[in-house]
Amino acid sequence: MISIIVAVAENYAIGKKGDLLCHMPADLKHFKEITSGKTVMMGERTFFSLPKHPLPNRRNIVLTDVKGKTFEGAEAVYSIEEMVNAVKGEEEAFVIGGGMVYRQAMEIADKLYITHIHHSWEDADTFFPEIKESEWKLLSAERHEADEKNPYAYTYAEYGRR
Numbered sequence: 001m002i003s004i005i006v007a008v009a010e011n012y013a014i015g016k017k018g019d020l021l022c023h024m025p026a027d028l029k030h031f032k033e034i035t036s037g038k039t040v041m042m043g044e045r046t047f048f049s050l051p052k053h054p055l056p057n058r059r060n061i062v063l064t065d066v067k068g069k070t071f072e073g074a075e076a077v078y079s080i081e082e083m084v085n086a087v088k089g090e091e092e093a094f095v096i097g098g099g100m101v102y103r104q105a106m107e108i109a110d111k112l113y114i115t116h117i118h119h120s121w122e123d124a125d126t127f128f129p130e131i132k133e134s135e136w137k138l139l140s141a142e143r144h145e146a147d148e149k150n151p152y153a154y155t156y157a158e159y160g161r162r
């Protein structure tokens, strides 16, 4: 099964100038809990945007168009089909970004782990595709308020394909 995990603003923004929109330690912890011990798959830009790459305690797979390109500590794949084949038989593998890869992965994912950040960034340059009601069913939602470490209120939501 292939799942998507992402933090999305109210205007569907997910990134700006190659970086995340805000620092939310609670969400980083949530991401780590869900993905640890599993496979994480990402675009080349997201891989290099990680403060520490590869992500530890996870099998890292990086998508690139540049045939023959390699990544230290990660496996390279050169198409979405190859990415899907690489995790065949795994119970759950995660697509972790970024915008370009999410857009393609939305067609094949079975489940979405969305952290809805209750704020909008009008100056963002990377966006998540629309989560259509007709395609995705809300399975659970857990709201948390902002606190001294996490500047915005947020909701952990899980969606399954209808």
Ligand SMILES: NC(=O)c1ccc[n+]([C@@H]2O[C@H](COP(=O)([O-])OP(=O)(O)OC[C@H]3O[C@@H](n4cnc5c(N)ncnc54)[C@H](OP(=O)(O)O)[C@@H]3O)[C@@H](O)[C@H]2O)c1
Binding pocket: 005, 006, 007, 008, 013, 014, 015, 016, 017, 018, 019, 020, 021, 042, 043, 044, 045, 046, 047, 049, 063, 064, 065, 066, 077, 078, 079, 080, 096, 097, 098, 099, 100, 101, 102, 104, 126
């Ligand atoms: N909010 C969140 O949860 C979250 C999570 C992750 C990332 N982000 C943000 O998203 C932004 C990065 O996203 P992005 O859209 O710019 O880049 P990206 O999706 O991380 O990476 C794009 C690259 O992936 C490769 N690629 C994509 N589709 C491919 C395909 N079908 N076949 C082969 N290679 C493929 C290409 O690499 P080559 O150029 O090497 O060919 C492409 O340039 C950053 O701002 C990051 O902080 C946010």
